[in-house]
Structure formats: C-alpha cells, structure tokens
Amino acid sequence: MNLKSIDQQVVVVVGASSGIGRDTALRFAKKGAKVVVSARSKEGLATLVEEISAMGGTAIAVPADVADFEQVKAIAEKTVEHFGRLDTWVHLAATSVFATFDNVTPEEFRRVIDVTLMGQVYGAMVALPHLKREGRGALIHITSLEGRRSLPYQSAYSAAKHGSIGFIDAMRLELKNEGYPISVTNIMPGVINTPFYNKGKTKLGVKPTGVPPYYSASLVTDAILYAAEHPVRDYIVSDVGRILDIAQRISPGLVDLLLLAIAFPFQKTDEPKSEDDPNNLYEPIQGYDKVNGDFDQLEIPSITDMLDKGPALAIGAFAVAALGVAALLGGLGDR
Secondary structure (H helix, E strand, O other): OOOOOHHHOEEEEEOOOOHHHHHHHHHHHHOOOEEEEEOOOHHHHHHHHHHHHHOOOEEEEOOOOOOOHHHHHHHHHHHHHHHOOOOEEEEOOOOOEEEOHHHOOHHHHHHHHHHHHHHHHHHHHHHHHHHHHHOOEEEEEEOOHHHOOOOOOEHHHHHHHHHHHHHHHHHHHHHHHHOOOEEEEEEEEOOEOOOHHHHOEEOOOEEEOOOOOEEOHHHHHHHHHHHHHOOOOEEEEOHHHHHHHHHHHHOHHHHHHHHHHHOOHHHEEEEEOOOOOOOOOOOOOOOOOOOOOOOHHHEOOOHHHHHHOOOOHHHHHHHHHHHHHHHHHHHHHOO
16 A cells, blocks of 8 residues: 655644644644644634744645534535645544533533544545545544543543444455555544643533543654554554553453542542533634643653654564553552
8 A cells, every 4th residue: 555755645634723633734734745624613723724834834724513524525625626636634523521421411422422423434434535536545533542441431432432443444444345545544542631631521520631641742643644654554652552452452350440440530630620611512612722731741751652663663562561561460460
C-alpha cells in the first residue's frame, strides 16, 4: 500500500479546534500538507487557520457538527471543491458526560453516541468515495483505550469508543476484500492532556479529570502523522495504555480491582463544577482554542512511544509493556 508523502497530501482534520486535533492540523501544515480543518467552534477554527497561515501553511475551515451527516458530507465536498482531491481523513471529534450511568439521561447518552460514534461513521462514509476514486489514501480514526476497557463515570463515551472500533474493523476487512489500497488506522490514546476534561458535561459536582499519569498530545500527533504515510492497523499511545490493554486481555477481573481502587477518586478534581456550567455537549464553548489542558504538571514521557520511533519497534515496546503488566498484576495479587 503506497501512501503519499505528507507534503503531497490534502488532509482533513475533524475535531480540530483544540487538543490533539489542533496540534495535528498545525503539524500537517508545517510539513507542507494542504489542510482542511473542521469543528463546531467557528472562532476556534478561525484562530487555527490564522496560525497556519502565519507559518506559511495552507488551510481552509469548514465548520460542522459531526452528529449531522449532511454537515459531515459538506466537509468532504468542500475539500474536493477547493483542493481537487482528498488523501487523508483524520477524525477526532468527541464529547462526553461525566456521571454514573443511572444519572445520564437518554438524550445525553444519545448525544454522546451521535457525536463520538456516529460522527466517526459519517466521516468514513463521506471520505471513502473520494479515497476510492483516488485509488489510495488513509482513514485515521482516533478512538481511545476506552474502546478496549471501559471506565466508570464515562459509560456513554466508552460505549461510543467500543462501537467505533467495531465498525472500523469490519470496514477495514471489506476494503481489503474489495482490493482497495486504503489504509484504515485506529489510534487509541491513553490519558492525554487536552481541554477535553474542561469541556465535557459533568454531574460529579467537580471538574473531572483523567486517571493520571497524563501524556502529551504530541505523542498522538506523532502517531497520526506516521499513519498518514505508513499503513498501520492499530496503535495504542502511552505506556499505561499498552500495559492496561495487555492486563485487560490477561485478566479483566484484576483490572476491575485496579479500577475500583483508582478510577473513582482519581477522576475528580477539587474544583467545584455544576452540570449547568458551560459544556460542549450540545454547543461549542469558547476559551479553549489551545492544545494543552490544565494538567501539564502531571505529564510524563512514554517509553514505548519512544521505542516505536526506533528500529526496535515491536520487541522494545512489548518488552517494556510486559514488564509493566507483570508489576501491575503482582501488585494486584497482594491485595
């Protein structure tokens, strides 16, 4: 499967106004790609296009709510209308409600599914015809480790990520069976320091947080840029993500014990926040047109992601992850 070099690509980044999406758009533009950025926040997209233009890059913005198929379709159509083709589609848009399952309304649960799962579905549906016409290209879906292991307080988000991985796997096989040289990549980040936790709706009484440690958004961006040029099936970002994935495969029950101990207290900050405070469940909110969230002090490096950039790719990553799993399971055995 032969993918174009990034400087020859037209790239769509959906969910680009902040966080990983914003960093991804900036990095693609810096490497010479023509970039189309999309999100609900017109203000966020405007500042992003200005930033790309200031560095000498080329970008246009197409505001869209990914829960609406016609709006997602318009992203692809305007890309081809403006640049003549589409080479890589990167889909990151997501939202969440932080609450116990029995405290989430049907409407809220459905909205998370519509944005976080159906948005991914719509993105693939509108991008594939253009990629097939080009005869090659890449679909890059940013899901989450929560597609492999659900977390409390995030039932709707975890369900959406599980569903995304399910349709991605089926679609990839169908494309292979039909002989289309289109790369389909599922990138599963661990806990990343972005404004995601600032923007989601919370019913916990406080601002939510991820279970630390946090990792830099640039690690996910590195994986995205790599997948745009090299066919990759699945990619878990972060040491803890890889360790947790292996542990889940070995013993889900032991992972339950771990999460009972840490996932409930460590997903709450001490900062009061009401469910009526501004959130992005139904509408975009302003003030978060940036890459990083509020947890820079909790970021740590990822050893396995460093190894992935060198020749010891699989062996090194597996060895470190395996050692971590051994330590994790050993500690749980002492409970």
